[in-house]
Amino acid sequence: MKRAFDTGTGFLRSVLIAAAVLLSASLPMVAQERSVVVFAAASLKNSLDNAAGAWQRETGKKAVISYAGSNVLAKQIEAGAPADLFFSADLDWMDYAASKNLIEPRSRITLLGNALVLVAPKDDARDLTLGPNADLVGALKDGRLAMGQVEAVPAGKYGKAALEKLGLWDSVKDRIAQVDNVRAALVLVARGEAPLGIVYRTDAASDPSVRIVATFPEGSHPPIAYPIALTKASTNPDARGFLDFLRSAKAKRFFEQQGFSIIDKPVSGS
Template identity: 60%
Template sequence: MTRINRRLGAAAVAVLAGLVAAPLSAGAQSKEVVVFAAASMKNALDEIAAGWAKASGKPAPKISYAASNTLAKQIEHGAPADLFISADLDWMNFLAGKNLIKPDTRVNLLANRIVLVAPKDSTASVAIAPGFDLAKALAGGKLAMGNVDAVPAGKYGKAALEKLGAWNGVKDSIAQAESVRAALLLVSRGEAPLGVVYQTDAAADPNVKIVGAFPEDTHPPIIYPVAVMKDSTNADAAAFLSYLRGPAARTAFEKQGFTVLVKPSSGS
């Protein structure tokens, strides 16, 4: 009986081990996709991620939002990401130059515009045109912008103001923020009378209003590229990228004011 009991015990252990191993294996196959995305994408991408999880039955992607330069530097230093969506070409090119992306997965996903915003109850009226007096419109206050040397929205904004001849008049009155959403918050809270943000950011915050749009020929094209990271081993990364190119994602992006650049895919 002792020998039989031992055999039964061993068999039970083997069965239990199999039962435990099976869910772990399934869990490994359904590991959440880690996405590093430009801060300006939050509203649209949160909706898209939830939709993909519901449609696929997979865990919702884990998304980290920050300025594109911050995210690119984190990836450079080993932060684990499956997908990176940048708010400009420069920071994707930065990672590509370090051989950190899968080149065949890279695609230009979206386009955006930069606008001048004010608190919703502001009476500011600004006509954006060559030589316009932005300093006068600030009336001694600060102009909120993303960091003009690193944050894409800040770089675009500085380029536009230089092209329009307004930069020198306001360069000493810039409140530089760590991301475009941080710059938006300064205006939303009334801490800055004006700010330069993306059109999509303005649409996402009911506490601000657009008082002017920068002509698109005053700055480099605002393009959002996406790519799978070279070290990603998550098979769902490609599936989520396909979903980003599909009709459901297109609807969410356009609702937030983005222009979708990719042709529709079968992802949904």
């Protein structure tokens, strides 16, 4: 009886060992198949979706992208949200993430540039010249100027800086509809809920319901730059591969088609 028990125990032990070996052998494959999680500025949606699709077709691997204002994303990463890559619409929020030790500094790249524009619904045929004498209040009539939150959202900060530089801020500061991200400002204009909005050139290109009525002079605001970096918390081996793909000619064409300019410059000292 004891012998039968020993035989059964030995068999069970063999099964458990075999199962453990099979499980350990499969773990690297499971890790490799995990989607790359990207936290990206809302203004990147069209071009980044296209790039992620191309990467998946080429490699069979998937990037899952969460879009929001860069300020919101940086705070979510700080709170422990699982992200492999952070793609910001300005340098300030990437600097914030770096100051909190949330990114891998050697991976940081300033990848893209953009331009700031004033948009109106597509049926609005007027054009405006943005300068100290521009009658922006008159152009708003009874409506409001849609833009990202001016103290937090990158497009809102750029917009406020440009309006201040052009001497227009004081006249419109009480007529602004501030929203959580630049795409929300675009939607307000596209739906006719705001007569004018400040968005990126690339946002205007993504929505046929709006038209550009003026472009802010480059010198009226800080240069618009989009940095990207791996997060410190990432353990996904495919995250670096997706970052490298975004720097490739295949991916860059999606950004250029949307109206971004290519910078692709590693941060000094990284």
